[in-house]
Amino acid sequence: MNLHQFRFVREAVRQNYNLTEAAKALYTSQPGVSKAIIELEEELGVDIFTRHGKRIRGLTEPGRAVLKSVELIMQEIDGLKRIGNEYAAHDSGSFTIATTHTQARYALPKVVQAFTLKFPKVRLSLLQGNPRQVADMVRNDQADLALATEAIVNADGLVTLPCYQWEHVVVVPPDHPLLQSKAITLEEIAAFPLITYDSAFTGRTKIDHAFSLRNLKPDVLLEAIDADVIKTYVELGMGVGIIAGMAFDAERDSGLRSIPVGHLFGTNISRAAVKQGAYLRSYVYTFIELLAPTMNRKLIEQVMNGEKDMYEL
Structure with a gap:
């Protein structure tokens, strides 16, 4: 053979x-x-x-x-x-990251910029998909690393590393009545048409679960995979948006206001995933460290070796 x-x-x-x-x-x-x-x-x-x-x-x-x-x-x-x-050329090669739109658009730009400054000879590629798709890309050797919030934590054949926490925010026009609420509730939010993520993306399962626990059935007017799309339709006055906190920038999104709702929908953890047993180039370790500053190569190797309780946010 x-x-x-x-x-x-x-x-x-x-x-x-x-x-x-x-x-x-x-x-x-x-x-x-x-x-x-x-x-x-x-x-x-x-x-x-x-x-x-x-x-x-x-x-x-x-x-x-x-x-x-x-x-x-x-x-x-x-x-x-x-x-x-690795030993022939430790500072050059190719590196493919599979990720969701939200991570690529809002979480990765500064990390990618810092990485390319450190490793200008590395050819970096970004592939986008939903969380299940990006997990499959790593499993099938189409990508070296996946970054997402949903689905990858228990994906077969992958080792996941917690990177950072984030919460959802509600986005509304500047004159919206929800801005008058001192402690916004699920009932108040559900009184308006909602514009939020597709069911496969960015913590949507937690949003649905929170409403379900209160026996609320909000009117989800529009679902999208892109926070920019959600914000566009909110600015048109079509409904209340629920997006990842990282996707709102007060200066860039001057036509909108945000309301923190982590107390309603909980905390989310974005994770990096690599193939179980994979050999990681040194610059992949550096990228993960840039993505999650509390991580280091020793901790990553411990998680890769099955010591999953060594590190958690």
Whole structure:
């Protein structure tokens, strides 16, 4: 057996069992991929894939066990390559971050700026998606690190690191009656049409949960993944906005006013996630330290080694 066979098996699964697409992704021929997989099956003495005619349709039970081993082997190979690259050029390379729009727009700019000043030779890329998508990007080796609030904390195959806390704010026009409230309540908020995040983003589950506990069913007029979109429609007078506190800037958003509502919707924690067992380049550690100043390489390595109780916000 050889590494090419392992790569073909892994890519066949990633391409939804389409050997033609797997061959394209690996810059080889479809017959070559098919032959290598059959030879591996013959050597192991088990069928890795179920078949219909000449087409593969899925994994057999032993195939699932084989895939787990293949993933571990390929991860170790990738780690060896990174170690070589680390010592050959510790201050250059590529670094891909998968994140949500809110994090990319409001939390990352200063961190990215500081990072690029420290590592001008590193090619930095940002990929955007919802929390589940960014977790998958790291799992599938499309990104080195994910940053999000929802979904990634218990994602299989990932190690998560708490970075910073934040709370929601209500945003309204300058003459809105909610600004007269001395201690804003959920009932007062629910009396107006709401404009807030899509259900997959930025603490929306906590917003829904808080209203549900009080048996309130607010009128959610509009859902969006972008706080700027939410603020635009609030400025038009269409409703009350609920956004992440980091997304409001009093100077930039001079046409709006914000009301802190952490006491109603609770505290949220944004987390960075890396693939379990991944080898991290030194500049990835630096990026995490810039993102979460209370972190350091020793703490990150302890969490990576399974000591999850070593650090929590």
